[in-house]
Amino acid sequence: MTKAPVFAVVGHPNKGKSSVVATLSQNDAIAIALEPGTTRARQNYPLSVDGRTLYTLVDTPGFQRPRRVLQWLEAHSIAASDHPETVRAFVLQHRGDDRYVDECELLAPVVEGAGIIYVVDGSVPYSSEHEAEMTILRWTGRPSLALINSIGPDDFSDTWQAALGQFFQVVRKFDAVRAPFEQHLSLLRAFGQLEPDWETALEEATRFLSDQRQQRRHQSAGLIARALEDLMSHQEQRTLTLNQVAETSDATLAETLRDRWYRHQRRREQSLRIDIEHLYQHQRIRRQEAELQWHSQHDLFAEDTRKHWAVSKRYLATAGFGAGAVGGAGIDAVTFGSSLGAGALVGGLIGAAGSYFYGDRFTLPALNIGPLKDGLKTASFGPVQDSQFGYVVLGRAVDHWWHISHRNHAGRELLELEPADHHWLEQLDKTSRRELQRAFDRCRRQRPLSHQGREKFTAAIERAMTAYDDWRLNRA
Numbered sequence: 001m002t003k004a005p006v007f008a009v010v011g012h013p014n015k016g017k018s019s020v021v022a023t024l025s026q027n028d029a030i031a032i033a034l035e036p037g038t039t040r041a042r043q044n045y046p047l048s049v050d051g052r053t054l055y056t057l058v059d060t061p062g063f064q065r066p067r068r069v070l071q072w073l074e075a076h077s078i079a080a081s082d083h084p085e086t087v088r089a090f091v092l093q094h095r096g097d098d099r100y101v102d103e104c105e106l107l108a109p110v111v112e113g114a115g116i117i118y119v120v121d122g123s124v125p126y127s128s129e130h131e132a133e134m135t136i137l138r139w140t141g142r143p144s145l146a147l148i149n150s151i152g153p154d155d156f157s158d159t160w161q162a163a164l165g166q167f168f169q170v171v172r173k174f175d176a177v178r179a180p181f182e183q184h185l186s187l188l189r190a191f192g193q194l195e196p197d198w199e200t201a202l203e204e205a206t207r208f209l210s211d212q213r214q215q216r217r218h219q220s221a222g223l224i225a226r227a228l229e230d231l232m233s234h235q236e237q238r239t240l241t242l243n244q245v246a247e248t249s250d251a252t253l254a255e256t257l258r259d260r261w262y263r264h265q266r267r268r269e270q271s272l273r274i275d276i277e278h279l280y281q282h283q284r285i286r287r288q289e290a291e292l293q294w295h296s297q298h299d300l301f302a303e304d305t306r307k308h309w310a311v312s313k314r315y316l317a318t319a320g321f322g323a324g325a326v327g328g329a330g331i332d333a334v335t336f337g338s339s340l341g342a343g344a345l346v347g348g349l350i351g352a353a354g355s356y357f358y359g360d361r362f363t364l365p366a367l368n369i370g371p372l373k374d375g376l377k378t379a380s381f382g383p384v385q386d387s388q389f390g391y392v393v394l395g396r397a398v399d400h401w402w403h404i405s406h407r408n409h410a411g412r413e414l415l416e417l418e419p420a421d422h423h424w425l426e427q428l429d430k431t432s433r434r435e436l437q438r439a440f441d442r443c444r445r446q447r448p449l450s451h452q453g454r455e456k457f458t459a460a461i462e463r464a465m466t467a468y469d470d471w472r473l474n475r476a
């Protein structure tokens with residue numbers, strides 16, 4: 001097996017070198033700072049899949065004294081044919097020399113065989129002060145690629161392109177923070193073209209990464225399916241002695257169980273978020289998201305939450321919603337208006353009809369107190385009977401997944417999850433709609449999904465994720 005390629009990411013301080021390393025090595029632990037000089041020693045960041053290193057990125061300090069270095073090189077070179085040797089001699093002779101610590105650190109991996117990724121900021125004008133460092137890099141004779149990464153809003157990439165083209169074999173625009181995954185792959189392929197020794201390894205790397213991306217999508221669907229099963233079937237229970245029954249009012253009991261139920265649902269949703277983030281190797285995302293909310297007095301989902309994530313009546317009709325329970329009466333016959341009063345009443349109606357409610361608000365479970373048995377009574381709260389709950393949780397989960405799967409590891413901005421203004425599931429095919437609704441129905445009856453049932457549920461969620469991805473793409 002050939003050795004995995006190594007790329008040294010070099011350039012001026014504070015131009016996005018560490019950001020490029022973070023993105024290409026899928027590692028969000030890399031120091032990216034506002035202050036120049038964050039990186040003093042070079043640092044290796046391998047990208048591994050299944051314990052195998054596909055390639056390694058080397059983060060380096062920026063050039064500090066390129067003109068001095070070039071002077072030295074010119075003074076010690078006789079002909080162009082000795083340029084790579086002269087650079088090597090420079091590094092050997094100046095190790096430990098305080099003046100050239102940064103240059104030695106960044107040139108060492110290159111003279112040891114790394115390829116060069118030179119990073120510049122295309123939002124500031126090109127200036128000839130870069131020519132010394134570009135010349136040094138050219139002298140190394142290593143395969144080289146320049147990236148124009150724009151940090152600010154202005155665009156001077158044309159002049160950059162013209163200048164860089166004279167020093168580097170390939171010049172690409174590459175936004176370290178926003179470049180889509182396909183561009184990461186395309187960079188790797190470009191490097192494979194530059195260095196025949198790396199072509200096979202990098203072809204393989206792009207294949208591994210594409211497969212991994214598919215797998216992660218599938219695994220995410222599985223994680224979302226599990227969370228939905230938990231959330232939709234969750235029940236809080238409490239067993240009371242006769243004394244306790246006498247001392248505790250139904251209202252208090254309902255409140256306690258309901259609070260515990262809310263808390264469980266919120267925690268479970270949070271753990272799903274973290275699982276998805278870790279799956280994509282995002283370990284330190286700061287996230288802001290409205291919690292699942294209810295109007296606690298009425299056991300109603302907060303209207304905002306519902307408005308943004310619930311599905312429409314038309315959607316439900318095509319999902320096989322209410323079949324059987326509603327029968328010939330038609331779906332609209334069981335639609336209550338928002339004029340309908342307190343949650344308790346609504347809850348009662350739902351319990352009685354064994355059906356759903358999808359008016360302008362939607363309901364959460366009612367308290368259930370079982371019969372006396374051996375001097376004990378069992379009170380329970382849940383599972384939720386309203387399948388809109390499932391659609392809300394699903395919508396929020398898919399939206400979060402989408403942001404994570406498209407986020408580069410250089411991203412440091414707060415992840416703000418805001419509700420969509422669109423019934424995104426309307427893109428989904430009918431079969432998937434039915435699979436989702438069927439799974440929700442089983443869960444709310446606390447009937448665990450069979451292995452096959454879960455596979456179908458997961459597949460439907462995965463198609464919903466794809467539909468959402470397409471919808472986002474078309475909107476962009």
Ligand SMILES: Nc1nc2c(ncn2[C@@H]2O[C@H](COP(=O)(O)OP(=O)(O)O)[C@@H](O)[C@H]2O)c(=O)[nH]1
Nearest residue numbers: 013014015016017018019032033151175176177
């Ligand atoms: N908006 C934006 N900011 C970036 C981009 N790349 C880097 N930055 C910012 O530029 C600064 C320097 O980035 P860093 O990767 O640490 O540069 P380095 O010193 O060359 O390693 C940081 O504040 C980054 O957040 C980019 O593509 N877009």
Ligand SMILES: [Mg+2]
Nearest residue numbers: 017018038039
């Ligand atoms: Mg850095």
